[in-house]
Amino acid sequence: MNVLQDSLIELIRRTSAEIPDDVRQAILDSLEREKKGTIAESAMKIIERNIALAKQKSQPICQDTGSILFYVDSPVGMDQMRFEDTACLAVKKATKLGYLRQNSVDSLTGINDGTNVGPGSPTFHFHQQRSDRINVRLVLKGGGCENVGAQYSLPNEKLKANRDLDGCRKAILDAVLQAQGRGCGPGILGVCIGGDRATGYEFSKRQFLRLIPDRNPVPELDTLEQDILKTANDLGIGPMGFGGRTTLLGVKICAINRLPASFFVSVSYMCWAYRRLGVTLDAEGKIAGWLY
């Protein structure tokens, strides 16, 4: 399985050091939009320079190389346990090579064994598909942006948010206001309406697999996405919370069923250092193509 391990190490290296093209384009567009000579423009210029430098040096874009989240579409009959074992070895090697920081701490003892492998790290989400290829998507999500995520239970009296789309809008915009620049903005929101507390957050993060310029096929959600993006940028929070025209680069929302008694709106925030890449592997585990 060395072929698969090597492929996964390369996926980790590139994900940590290279911003996907769609995100880079969104960052360049927002740099254009910022008023010349402002601190917002200076911040965006530093961000642009950092993206180029990380790629050139093949070093982590951000020193917080984040939670390691694998999303795997696998052929029927693939040995998932074997895949997990190989991916864990790849994570250990990638950490030794400096593609990942020693970033995983035992919550009870506080000990960081330096491997990035332990209970809950890395995380795997498997889905079967009727194809003999394997698609592996990887998201590295840093702690600063993870800490500003928020989950609302509607109705929310303080926000005057009812159990309808307008209530969802109020909750999502409150999350943007509360986050300010602390999630290393300009950021991207992944939102899930419905579900239970755990699946709500899980589906909200899955939205980060979408491309920034794509449009939601559900008309109501598409309208809400465009509205939140425009309104958030009107708030003037700006890059890093310095004030400015770009608070968010994108908004991605899904809706899943809920219980009659529950109505959750789960908001995940992704920093500008949006590390998400993917590969298609052939039957031997060799990289056959890149997904972003």
Place this chain on the structure above:
Amino acid sequence: MINLSFPFTEEKIRALNVRDEVALSGVVFTGRDAVHKYLHEGGRLPPGVSLRDGILYHCGPVVLNDEQGDWKVTAAGPTTSIREEPYQAQIIKDFGIRGVIGKGGMGDRTLAACKEFGCAYLHAVGGAAQVLAECIRKVRAVYFLEKFGSPEAIWELEVEDFPAVVTMDSKGHSLHREIFATSQAELAKHL
């Protein structure tokens, strides 16, 4: 752009205003969660080390040891500062700190300490680990490496033209408080 160079005197710091962009040159000391808790609980700095008129950087850098045994910082962006809010004001007072570099801003107690003791909060661009690591010219020393581990240790770093924005000055102004208020008012118009 204001060149802010060693020595970091009270006069230089008190001349800074919110929104000023600075290029910092001189010595900075890293310190994050473990160091703040330790110093706040009365812990002492190693003999010969002083933070007086110094700059404290909220950062857990990635540092490698090269073939010659020299330290090299390979990634060094700021970490979220608000976690140090329970400790920061006291530490500014007790250790005579003139500048705190971090990200995300800090609260009212730190702002009050900046005003009273002549300190400023300097916001670096979060996530810009490579650009900021390039500004570090030399690792002068490391303290508490065994005690706290590499990211939490105190690294004494020589920096040149390290870019940051003054977001809390010594006159009681906070850009974070200001932007929160204006964005909250703007949001109310859109609801």
